[in-house]
Amino acid sequence: MSKNSSLPLNRRFQIQYDTELNSAQLEAVMATNGPLLVIAGAGSGKTRTLTYRVARLVEEGVAPASILLLTFTRKAAQQMLQRASDLLDRRCDNVAGGTFHSFGNLILRRYAPALGLASNFSILDRVDAEALISMLRKEAGDTAASHSLPRKHTLANIFSRTVNKMMPLEDVVYDDYPHMTGELEAIDKIFQAYHRYKKENNFLDFDDLLVYQLKLLKNNPDLRHRISSAYQYVMVDEYQDTNAIQARILYLLTGSNQNIMVVGDDSQSIYAFRGANFRNIMQFPEMFPGARIITLEENYRSVQPVLNLTNSIIEQAKEKYSKQLFTRKTGGNLPLLVDARNENEQSLFVVDRIQQLHQQGIALNQIAVLFRAGFHSFDLEIELTRSQLPFIKVGGFKFVESAHIKDVLAHLRVISNPYDRISWYRILLLIAKIGPASARKIYESVVGEGVGLAGLQTVEMKSAAAAGLKRLKDLFSMLDTHEMPLEKIGETVIDYYLPILKDRYDDHPKRAKDLEQLVAIMERYSSLVKFLTDMALEPPNTAVDDTFTTGKPQEDRLVLSTIHSAKGLEWHTVFIIWALDGRFPSSHALIKDGELEEELRLMYVAATRACENLYFTYPNQVYDRSLGIVLNHPSRFIDMMPDDILEKQSAGPQSWY
């Protein structure tokens, strides 16, 4: 059927919006012009609403490329646009979508010179940034009198928080790392050096992608106008987890038409520790006067007893948009709080209950165990393995962050940027008999020659290191042909690297398989720079673990996850382990009010993942070394719940054995 404006109004649209959406969702989809804030409660069809809204705009004739959808992860954007395409047609593929960071990369590659930056900057991922910080830390440590500088990981956190909260370093250290105030001077020195180094070497870390993006929009009205008029409609997902910089970027990005829609749930803001400010969502109506506010309150996920409990949890929050979630899903069991005598008894209870559920026909991938911190599941993992229950742990190390992948990538990065000191150090330290001192000498010699990669050929080592260095020289002279396709370069580097891999890692067969994966990914690229950028910005999201366990059917694996990684997901049955006061909320959060609130929201996010069954467990006698006391109460967020909201039980052998 051809489309034609003379058709009756309802025939102009392929999608039956009014029957496929509830009234609040429909309102949010149809309100396409002007600022709009959608408060979307847990399980209220937020993704559905965004998807239909994209489709609606396209159906109305808005050019897809002038719609911008910003999300928390690039995967979320891909999924939504895919669903919009399925709903309507391929036109939705042309909608611009991604994260604030990938969008920043896009416009900075084009307009970097306006900031005095080179367009071919390299992106430092977290591992790279930490490697650089570690280097600077060592240099500072040599001169500083103090012996107890924070670890590189901690330093990276401090720096990132400083940038994302737009606060002075001093304040961040005083507020969040009070025990390190003694080292403030040294920390600041490393921070300055870090900045200087990035500038001099044309490196941008993740935070810089936001910082420079904001700078660009702020200082260049012409460019701002050009960019903002290219995107007539802007939508932002997970707005509660944006930070101060992102809010300002958004403000500048939204042109005079102010066709901006943000979606979020203030009750699910759980990223303050890295600079997110959930008040952004509260302040949206002030930033965009006249903003319409729509609240999605019907929950399609959980049964009433689960919802009763989650509503009771979030009632304890001091500062929030009020909303009352309701569900039409009837039946369901009361959530259960189980106390165990120790960690192992907790694990045994969970294993036993999962086996029961599995026998009742619940698929393992419909069951999840959630926890506050990654190491909380160690004991459980042992018991699951012993019981031969297959599981997958999400979160944790990513494919591209693992050492062996980074090793190979470092060789490629040196080809791309011959003066990349971090990568040079990395590959040189892999060679036997070369340590930091030799690496430094070699690097300085390469830079001194000023002829790029070829500078390595003239470096001579007299010591035992010469043989290893010769192999590296041979590798790079072999690669000098720029005619090679990317995957061929990759294979050559890997051939060189395999002996090193075997020597360093006992589990080298597993890691070698990852390297094969890497070559497969390289086949899709023709440009080395593009490949390296994507590896930093849009890495394949498979965990290392996933690449070699593909033999097992995915659908039959239990899910273990940190609560942060579980955001947006749902399961038939959810276990929340370590619901122990002092662990959850973490004892770290007890000192500060704001942090305790965030812990509460985290508990809310965890509990709202459950559709039918919800279990809380906690070990009852845990000595906390840092506090010097025994923890023996359930999490304060659920401790006082009445029995008709939360049932209590002991995990002692007599009650379930």
Place this chain on the structure above:
DNA sequence: TCACGGAATATTTTT
């Protein structure tokens, strides 16, 4: 200057 081993230590995570 480098390699090795043992001890200490770890909130949460995306880009």
Place this chain on the structure above:
DNA sequence: TATTCCGTGA
């Protein structure tokens, strides 16, 4: 669990 850090000996 796994990674980082530091001291020691070659």
